[in-house]
Amino acid sequence: MNRFSSEKQYDLRKGAWTAEEDDLLRKHIEKYGEGKWRQVPLGAGLKRCRKSCRLRWLNYLRPNIKRGVFDEDEVDLIIRLHKLLGNRWSLIAGRLPGRTSNDIKNYWNSHLSKALASRTAREGASTSTTSTTRTQAIKPQPRTFSIDSRWLSGVRTSADRQPQDELSKSPMGSHQEEPILWLESILAEEGMENEFSTLGFRKGEESPADFGTEGMVRMRMEGEDGAAEEGGCYWDDLLLDVDPWWQSDTLRACLDTI
């Protein structure tokens, strides 16, 4: 029995939500705020599981959700971000205000993937004598990075325990040159040294990062006692941890090169 099904199953409703249920959920969250999803069904008087409540709120009831057709800019951004990140819908959604990851995933699956596939097929047919190039998406590992992260403290996570051949198969592992240039250019962007100093890099050093093997970035940092320490993370973790950059127009500039 999985954890989801370990919740009391009796009388739990499934399927489409009614207007009454929406109202109950909305009122509960307006009163108590988001989070504590386990308490939400009982508190709101809903016969739904916590995950169903969370999903309904995030994908439908949350304020400022943008519905309707995707405009040209949004589609363009989705395509570029997907090229960069692959199926990381939540990250992609983070760059499209008001759009949910579910919306973007659905739109991709029902519109873009087919359109792009047919376009690729057409281009392939028209240039059948030339070789095709595969898109290499940056696929983040499910880990986070911070100055006191488990990675830095030497504790290895399950993601670290990937077999070496798996790591070498990753886009970053097998095609390091382009990502290196790309990330180096990002690091060189105006203001980025300040972002990194907040993570503990020593200002004034020539380069805080050493672009190593297997998608790893090793860095020199200042520990709590001021002594230099070495640590590292995956490229993608770097993206996640420099959120101000991730939210900035720098990303747009980067995407324009894709």
Add this chain to the structure above:
DNA sequence: AAAAGATTCAACCGCCTGTAT
């Protein structure tokens, strides 16, 4: 007008990670 097929999208499922105990 009706049946069949295609498409859309809300919701569910299973898995993973982080945290608390």
Add this chain to the structure above:
DNA sequence: TATACAGGCGGTTGAATCTTT
């Protein structure tokens, strides 16, 4: 260290709707 739990994610499903024949 092991276990349980909560939050979160991406993949998938299936009912509703739309389009074509």
